[in-house]
Amino acid sequence: MIETSAEITRKLASAVEQMPAFPKSVQRILELTRDINCSAKELVMVIEKDPVMTMKLLRIVNSAYYSLPKQVTSVNQSVVYLGFNTVKNMALSFAAAGTLPRHNAAGFDFQRYLMHSLTTASLARTLCQKYSRDDTNPADCYIAGLLHDFGKVVFAQYLTAEFKEALACSSDQSISLHAAEQKIIGADHTVVGSMLVEKWQFSKELSESILNHHSEIASNDTMQSCLFVADQISKQLLPENGNPVVELLPPALIERFDGELTDIIAGLGDLSWLEIEAQTFAQIGKEANA
DSSP states (O other), X not given: OOOOOHHXXXXXXXXXXXXXXXXXXXXXXXXXXXXXXXXXXXXXXXHHTOHHHHHHHHHHHTSTTTOOSSOXXXXXXXXHHHOHHHHHHHHHHHHHHHTSOSOOTTXXXXXXXXXXXXXXXXXXXXXXXXXXXXXXXXXXXXXXXXXXXXXXXXXXXXXXXXXXXXXXXXXXXXXXXXXXXXXHXXXXXXXXXXXXXXXXXXXXXXXXXXXXTTSOOOTTOHHHHHHHHHHHHHHHHOGGGSOOOOOOOOHHHHHHTTSOHHHXXXXXXXXXXXXXXHHHHHHHHTSOOO
């Protein structure tokens, strides 16, 4: 990570401060699902108090993606069919999609951004399930993937001119966007993204994973490792959804995941579901709040 001047830090802090708070209902869901003694009844009560989230949850549960044998008509049935963690991931996805503006002067494609975030989230969760050597919760890796690039959203809205120049620099010079941001802005989206999740009161572990997901990858840190690899797989499989510059895996990660990126992808099996799930979540998550 590059050193940031006091002036840059002030600008980033000002931009983060203008971002809306994460929905209280989602924060409460996160609190509940961290508690091993949380009951399904408590989770259902929180969701039912949020009519928009309830509507979106029922729409996605009854979508063609899940193809359940009968229509689900209540939040309680949704939790029974899908489980705590899946419902939590849905709530987070809806909240993240709901914070995205419809337009921005920087010319940043929020739909492509959202698709990349959703696919990275699902891949990070899957990698954790397959390769974790500790008690890291795969659902926490999903959160890391979902929010890892949220600093770009901050830049697009509140450092618009600089971010537009960085996007052009990345395209014209065929370099990664985070490298272009460092050149133009003096800091990249990992810095402001880390600041944002701290404002939203997520864990320090998540903040550090977002801060380091382009640089200081600790191979013994499950969340950081799964996030980095998931990010690269998402870019390789679906380059149209984000910056197409795929970073090489450090030797320590090649050892941890038993091979290069192509080997890891082959080991994950059929990933055709990945884009379909992301499209379903993105479409319903971005529907206007009623």
